[in-house]
Amino acid sequence: MITNGEIVTILRExxxxxxxxxxxxxxxxxxxAAMGVEESDDEMADIHAKNGLKGLEEVPGVGRSIxxxxxxxxxxxxxxxxxxxxxxxxxxxxxxxQIPGVGPKTVKTLYQKLGVRDVKDLEKACRTGKxxxxxxxxxxxxxxxxxxxxxxxxxxxxxxxxxxxxxxxxILKGLEASPLFSRVxxxxxxxxxxxxxxxIDLLAIAxxxxxxxxxxxxxxxxxxxxxxxxxxxxxRLESGLQIDMRIVPEESxxxxxxxxxxxxxxNIKLRTIAMKKGYKLSEYGxxxxxxxxAGKTEEDVYQTLGLDWIPPEMRHDAGEIEAAASHxxxxxxxxxxxxxxxxxxxxxxxxxxxxxxxxxxxxxxxREYIAITDHTKSLAMTGGLDEQGxxxxxxxxxxxxAKLRGITILKxxxxxxxxxxSLDISDEVLAQLDVVGVAVHSHFTMPRAEMTERILRALANxxxxxxxxxxxxxxNQRPPIDFDFEEVVExxxxxxxxxxxxxxxxxxxxxGALIRQALEAGVKLVIDTDAHSTAELAFTHFGEAQARRGWxxxxxxxxxxxxxGVLKYLGKNQRKPRHEQKKxxxxxxxxxxxx
DNA sequence: GCCGTTTTCGGCCCGACTGTTTTCAGTCG
Numbered sequence: 001m002i003t004n005g006e007i008v009t010i011l012r013e014x015x016x017x018x019x020x021x022x023x024x025x026x027x028x029x030x031x032x033a034a035m036g037v038e039e040s041d042d043e044m045a046d047i048h049a050k051n052g053l054k055g056l057e058e059v060p061g062v063g064r065s066i067x068x069x070x071x072x073x074x075x076x077x078x079x080x081x082x083x084x085x086x087x088x089x090x091x092x093x094x095x096x097x098q099i100p101g102v103g104p105k106t107v108k109t110l111y112q113k114l115g116v117r118d119v120k121d122l123e124k125a126c127r128t129g130k131x132x133x134x135x136x137x138x139x140x141x142x143x144x145x146x147x148x149x150x151x152x153x154x155x156x157x158x159x160x161x162x163x164x165x166x167x168x169x170x171i172l173k174g175l176e177a178s179p180l181f182s183r184v185x186x187x188x189x190x191x192x193x194x195x196x197x198x199x200i201d202l203l204a205i206a207x208x209x210x211x212x213x214x215x216x217x218x219x220x221x222x223x224x225x226x227x228x229x230x231x232x233x234x235x236r237l238e239s240g241l242q243i244d245m246r247i248v249p250e251e252s253x254x255x256x257x258x259x260x261x262x263x264x265x266x267n268i269k270l271r272t273i274a275m276k277k278g279y280k281l282s283e284y285g286x287x288x289x290x291x292x293x294a295g296k297t298e299e300d301v302y303q304t305l306g307l308d309w310i311p312p313e314m315r316h317d318a319g320e321i322e323a324a325a326s327h328x329x330x331x332x333x334x335x336x337x338x339x340x341x342x343x344x345x346x347x348x349x350x351x352x353x354x355x356x357x358x359x360x361x362x363x364x365x366x367r368e369y370i371a372i373t374d375h376t377k378s379l380a381m382t383g384g385l386d387e388q389g390x391x392x393x394x395x396x397x398x399x400x401x402a403k404l405r406g407i408t409i410l411k412x413x414x415x416x417x418x419x420x421x422s423l424d425i426s427d428e429v430l431a432q433l434d435v436v437g438v439a440v441h442s443h444f445t446m447p448r449a450e451m452t453e454r455i456l457r458a459l460a461n462x463x464x465x466x467x468x469x470x471x472x473x474x475x476n477q478r479p480p481i482d483f484d485f486e487e488v489v490e491x492x493x494x495x496x497x498x499x500x501x502x503x504x505x506x507x508x509x510x511x512g513a514l515i516r517q518a519l520e521a522g523v524k525l526v527i528d529t530d531a532h533s534t535a536e537l538a539f540t541h542f543g544e545a546q547a548r549r550g551w552x553x554x555x556x557x558x559x560x561x562x563x564x565g566v567l568k569y570l571g572k573n574q575r576k577p578r579h580e581q582k583k584x585x586x587x588x589x590x591x592x593x594x595x
Numbered sequence: 596g597c598c599g600t601t602t603t604c605g606g607c608c609c610g611a612c613t614g615t616t617t618t619c620a621g622t623c624g
């Protein structure tokens with residue numbers, strides 16, 4: 001099956017190919033369509049299977065003609081038009097244009113004049129000085145391309161936000177402390193708290209921009225200055241992370257903040273709205289003719305366009321603009337609203353710290369309760385606990401709860417879902433736990449139908465309270481498992497099982513679109529850190545960001561409530577079966593005693 | 596090629612930086 005990613009790559013190449021032919025507006029159209037596919041929550045193949053060509057045409061930027069292209073790709077895996085265009089230019093366009101400074105026109109010139117087909121050819125051409133000899137090229141163009149190639153070879157792709165968060169926070173603090181800047185903010189995907197960030201966009205106000213820029217390009221960790229101007233500069237840190245800075249006049253702060261936060265699709269829509277109202281929107285403000293009518297704050301930019309202010313996490317043209325226009329944006333959960341953590345690992349299995357250390361560290365962060373959820377026995381590599389281990393751990397938790405003040409420790413487990421959907425801990429022991437999380441940790445590539453069955457069977461166990469990291473993806477490392485999310489959501493609702501937003505920076509699972517889908521079905525969610533050390537207990541922030549992107553309110557997230565509320569909700573999940581079990585047990589006992 | 600509270604035709608987001616040009620094309624975000 002062809003994936004959205006593959007379709008996006010082909011549409012982007014088509015855009016480049018048309019651009020090389022000097023076509024005027026097709027390139028933008030294909031670019032836009034690529035963006036629409038990229039932002040789509042659903043696979044094009046699924047949309048096509050359900051609603052055919054019509055369904056595809058509903059994707060933003062996709063019209064009749066591109067929908068037919070996508071259909072052809074889905075059905076045959078090929079695209080005639082693409083092959084035809086490519087015949088004249090049989091080169092690795094996607095690869096070449098990934099190199100900074102190399103765009104479609106450059107690719108064309110390089111092929112026609114030097115026969116460059118891929119990055120390897122280009123590197124050779126650069127090293128032999130052939131590129132510098134081309135018209136409109138020179139020594140420094142050649143060097144820039146070469147540097148781009150070398151950089152790309154050992155560092156490609158995007159960084160998980162959790163990885164860059166400490167670095168960015170530190171740099172931001174440093175710049176804020178400098179008297180040269182009167183204001184500094186991080187924009188871009190970092191401000192939107194996207195799961196991964198490609199580079200960091202800084203925005204600043206400075207009395208003396210030249211001096212301020214000079215300071216910026218010489219901060220400690222800089223490995224290379226890529227660009228340096230009066231109002232715009234780019235640097236690369238030793239870690240490979242690129243940081244751009246723009247300095248804007250004070251009266252443009254709000255519109256610049258808005259503009260550089262994006263995302264692109266969101267911005268294009270805003271500009272279109274501005275245009276229709278007879279305004280012009282740029283990073284410098286909202287203008288009516290030559291007169292600036294808004295832009296000092298982000299709020300007044302949105303207001304001038306007839307919109308409520310939209311939280312950055314929601315800005316990716318997924319209905320938020322329409323909701324803002326009709327004043328129907330939900331009041332989403334705030335940072336710090338989560339007061340408990342329902343997935344925490346300790347040194348009883350693969351965590352680094354003791355139960356007590358984790359509890360104390362969580363209390364320090366202001367958490368009111370945590371659930372200890374160590375792995376279970378079938379996950380041998382983690383030293384998973386068996387029934388006896390869990391019973392022993394419960395006693396230790398009782399001891400600590402009697403001793404510690406200010407935090408409640410709940411008894412839990414991250415119970416492994418076996419290949420057939422059964423759980424590897426007996427119901428008798430599960431019944432004694434406060435929090436039974438279940439999760440998939442193996443056999444990730446099962447066919448969709450089987451995987452769905454597997455999860456449904458696990459959720460049907462009456463003791464289960466939470467489905468941990470439902471898609472099991474690892475960002476940049478492992479794709480999500482394939483299952484029918486709709487069916488799982490329905491089952492979760494039926495069995496009163498909460499779905500987890502795992503805040504660990506490599507998981508962030510569920511992601512925004514799935515969160516919205518779960519909430520629309522009326523399922524409750526929890527935000528957990530999945531911490532394996534005391535330091536990782538701070539990950540909650542990233543889970544809250546995911547929840548905000550998924551339009552979740554405070555009421556949608558169980559662990560924004562005090563511990564009693566959570567236990568009550570989880571208990572309801574278990575009460576009936578537990579009650580019946582007890583009745584049964586009593587009956588057995590009575591029978592045994594001959595009563 | 597897409598799209599529509601100005602449009603089914605006629606528009607299409609906007610601006611900075613670089614390199615190499617002697618006024619601007621290409622790239623990027």
